[in-house]
Amino acid sequence: MNETVMNEKKAVSEKAISAEEKSARLLLKIRGLRIEGRVDDSWLEIVHGVDLDLRRGEVLGLIGESGAGKSTIGLAAMGFTRDGCRISGGTIEFDGMELTSSPEEDLRMLRGARIAYVAQSAAASFNPAHRLIDQHTAAPVQHKIKTRRESEEDAMELYRRLRLPNPGEIGFRYPHQVSGGQLQRAMTAMAMSCRPDLIIFDEPTTALDVTTQIEVLAAIRDIVDQFDTAALYITHDLAVVAQMADRIKVLLKGDEVEEADTRSMLEAPREEYTRSLWAVRSFQRHQKPVPPADETPVIEVRNVSAAYGPVLVLDDVSFSIHRGRTVAVVGESGSGKSTAARCITGLLPPLSGEVLYNGTPLARHFRDRSKDQLRQAQMIYQMADTALNPKKRIGEIIGRPVSFYGGLRGAELKKRVDELLDQIELEPSQYYHRYPSELSGGQKQRVGIARALAAEPEFIICDEVTSALDQIVAEGILKLLDRLQNDLDLAYMFITHDLATVRAIADHVVVMKEGKVVEAGPKEDMFRPPHHAYTDLLLSSVPEMDPDWLDDLLAKRGVDNIGEAAQQKSAL
Amino acid sequence: MIGIIKLVAKRLGFGLVTLFIVSLIIFWAVEALPGNLAEQVLGQAATPETVEALSKEMGLDRPAFVRYIDWLSSALQGDFGSSLANKRSVSEQLEPRFFNTMFLAGLAAAMSIPISIILGVLAALWRDSIFDRGANVVTLTSISSPEFFLGYILILFLAVQNPIFPSISNVSEGMTLGERTFATMLPAITLTLVVIAHMMRMTRAAIIALLASPYIEMARLKGEPRWKIIVVHALPNALAPVINVVALNLAYLITGVVLVEIVFVYPGVGQLLVDSVQKRDFPVVQACCLIFAATYILLNLLADVGAILSNPRLRHPK
Structure with a gap:
């Protein structure tokens, strides 16, 4: 979005008094942030001194693989650590307030009201026992920002802006009565309920299907623009972050790798690790010839x-x-x-x-x-x-089908399991006696x-x-x-x-x-086109690394032709 | 709604089948006693002549199967035959005592359920604090002491050393609710102490198990205060296990009162049961057992229904 449009929006917003001055000021300033996690009886550092700056109305993408510390940093920006974690060093300054030394009660006043959170799985993060509207209005009423009635009306308005179907009625449903993509948008609406200065989006579309994801992405970007909210957008998907963020910060195992504005990061990544992230999608095996028509399939x-x-x-x-x-x-x-x-x-x-x-x-x-x-x-x-x-060792897990189907016992069994471990590129002597919990996800x-x-x-x-x-x-x-x-x-x-x-x-x-x-x-x-309409929808919904991809697609299809609406059309 | 009615009807059906099986067991257990029932009843006074006379009078000359059908069908109509000891109708004897037992159990439930749920919520709220540990120790101590021992301790402190409550719970017809409650207080406290630990610990555990769930984290990140997170966000989702354990304890209150009723000489079903066993008054024993079983099954049924209703997915289908 260009400067002038942004400034115009500011002028009409309620915070118009010193918009210029405010936008120049940093909203969130993190310096040398260190976070430790508890492992058995000792503390292990998982974030090793990260710096972060975020201005009002700006969207910063935090990207990295699992274990990079993205979510931990995102939560720390709210002065929050999960159980078993603690902030061990550094400063987190939100709009002039130092969060690391603030009492819990002050932080609580901040959360929901000025900093809000959108979780990865809306299905799990909405309380199954309460209606959406009850959960939506909880924060504004709690923080005495709106009355229950005002907040309800506001919720309907937000639902409408997020293009949820039946905005007047959908809030009165229970979470299980609403689809995943709709829930994710309702959660974004909930984060907006107090008009916070900052929203932390923690992988908000990872759990969604591609066609739904695109609809949620468009809705989030729209509403963040409309209210000029600053956001930390956490994801592991580069193509998604390219659509959403003004700047991108790449993290690896609790360290910053590099940071740059979105376009220069995509065009010219400086670090080897960033380039490797860009390159993963390159593996492609050649298609094997189509088997002869008379071959019996397996x-x-x-x-x-x-x-x-x-x-x-x-x-x-x-x-x-x-x-x-x-x-x-x-x-x-x-x-x-x-x-x-x-x-x-x-x-x-x-x-x-x-x-x-x-x-x-x-x-x-x-x-x-x-x-x-x-x-x-x-x-x-x-x-x-x-x-x-x-409860079983790797050797036993692999050995069970060997003895069950192959009938091997003793030394022969061990030999076969070793062969199999070799085939999957794990050193038998090292892994045979380990338990699954001692292995990484890939292993x-x-x-x-x-x-x-x-x-x-x-x-x-x-x-x-x-x-x-x-x-x-x-x-x-x-x-x-x-x-x-x-x-x-x-x-x-x-x-x-x-x-x-x-x-x-x-x-x-x-x-x-x-x-x-x-x-x-x-x-x-x-x-290769032409496709069946649904295949086409699937293919075109996969985000691409181009920062203009979402804009182009919305321009081409129109906002009413993405997500669930398009799914229904392609079914006809 | 139709889904819920179906589920409830199914549980009700299971309950009836269980009750039928229990009635079989009760009847055949007495039947399986060695020798003739008349011999058992007569004991020392059993001579071949008296045994034969009594057998005839009790209808023991008919096949057991016929007698079972007879017994069950009258029991279903509220007629449990007449007592061997005093020839009075069993139902007539049971009725006031059943009311007394229900009153005692109800009073104990009215005290123990709110106390244990509140204690459980507080223990979860102040997890690992002095309060949590203290509540744990106290409730565990009270559950691990036998009821009669607890009863005597209470009599010692609340009736003998500080004469607040009567040590003998003498209730009779015509008492006002207040008088009755006062008279029943000590046995009710004893029962409360016995059942509180289970319910409190289950409430605490069920809430704590939920505290790691994403929607609790979400509530914390919305800046809701701790008590609200526990009471509004965790408790409604913890209800199903809590309801089950409450029902089990209620059933225990009703069926497990035997010892407490003896200690406080309380005229309830438990005392009648013990008396009748001593007197070998089998019709009364059978009736008491059947009533206990029915109560147990009914309460479990209610717990199942309550647990089903606590699930919003079932209350509000798509």
Whole structure:
């Protein structure tokens, strides 16, 4: 936005008296911030002296991988640390007030009123026991900024500005009655309820689907502009931060890497680490030739329909997966991707249709399948954290399918597990006796892969295996899966909502929406127009690194043609 | 709403099935006693002639199955037969005593539920403080002491050394509510002390388990004061486990009163049960057991329904 427009907006705002003077002043000034976290009985430093400046009306993007300390710094800007953390050094000055030495009661008066917070998962951050409006009005009433009635009316106005459907009524619903994207916007409205000077956005769109994300991004940017609010925008997604921030600060393991305004940061990153962040999306495997038409696929899903109770979640779905090939199944949450996988593995018996393995139909329920049939289809899960038994050592976790399916015991078993650990590039002598909690996220996912390989399957279902991982780590996992596929001639079904991942690893793409396959074909065709309207919507909703991308897209499509509205249109 | 009615109806059905099974157990447990029931009743006075006469009178010559159906169907109509000891109708004897027991349990509940929930909330609010630890120690001490021991201690302090309350809870018909409450105070306090620990600790634990959730963090970041975070944001979501433990303790209040009623010579169902066991008055024993079981099942049913209703997803479907 250009200077003059900003100044005009200021002039009409309530803070018009000394707008010029105020905008020149720093709103938030952090110097040498150090934060420690408690590990068992000692304190470990997790933020090592970070400086940060934020002027009124400015949006600063904080970017880095998990463990970079982004959220910790964001919360510290409110004078808040999570339980088990403490600020051990440095100063945090908000509008002339030193937060590190302020009593808790003063900080409480500040929170919600002058600094507000928008959390990553609105679904988890709204209290399930209260209506949205009750939670919206809590802060203004608590801080005596508005009466309950005024705040309710204001909420409806904010809902309208954030383009929520039925702004007059939606606030009177409970959180579970509102969709994820709408909740995220309602949370932004809630943060605005006291017209704060500063809002901390902590990964506000990470938990959303791409088509919903774009709608929330547009709404957030709009409202931050309208009220000239300063913001810290925390994310790990470069393309998102490029749309939202005036300046970007890159963090790595609690240290600042570099800071610059958005355009120069994108065009000419100075540091090696920043360049590596920019480069992750570059891994791309060549698409393998389409298998001959008469080849029997390893897995064929034929006209499968399935339901949970009375709700039909899969409707006449067909696709097949060939030896040595990767089929990416893409779609948003609720599109039936994972349900298709459950039907293949026999966890959810389909209502109709059949699943064929090498040309022979499989029993509908996994209990009726032979041990060898079960062995042939293995799964790798999204959350390696919860998919590995925390009480078992890595050697036992991988050894179990080896002895269960292969019948190996003793020294032979150990030898096979060592081989598998070698295959996933973890040193056997170092990792065999460790517990999952002693491994990083990427290493845990590798163990998950080894466990699937241990059964010596022909076919592996990868359910969002990289979506919980940082981009650099995720790329390592994709490369590993690719190498294993070439070595062992595996067939993969790759469930994902991330089109960058599809571009990287798929041979064939199946696009699903509301339980139906809307489009399917070789990867190269799928990324080349013309598309099915829904595929087009998905593809065009993936943010790009260009800072003008969101503006261009909004100009092209119009604000009413993004997000849920567009989804409904593409369904017609 | 239809969903909730369905759920409640289902639980009610389960409750009835459980009650039926319990009635079977009660009836056949007496039946399984060695020898003839008439012999048991007569004890030393059992001669072949008296046994035969009594068997005939009690209808023991009919097959057990027929007698069970007979017993159950009359019980369903409120008729539990007549006492062997004094030939009076069991229901007639039970009725005032059942009322007394319910009154005692109700009084204990009216004291213990608010106290334990408030204590639990405060303990969660001031977690790891002196108050939290103190409340923990006191309630644990009271729950680990046997009821009769607690009862005698209370009699010692509140009736003998400081004569505030009567040591014998003599209630009779025609007493006013105030008099009745006063007379029942000591047993009610004893019961309160016994049940408070469970409920308080469950309230505290359920609230603390929620304090790490994102919506609690959100409330803190909105600048809401601590008490509001606990009472408004955590407590409503902690209700389901609290309701369950409250119901279990209420059931205990009603069925676990036997010892307390004996200590305070309180004319309730528990005392009647003990007397009847001594006198081998089986119809009365069976009736008492069936009533206890029904109360237990009913309270658990109410807890289930309460827990279901505390979930906003069920109260307000999409």
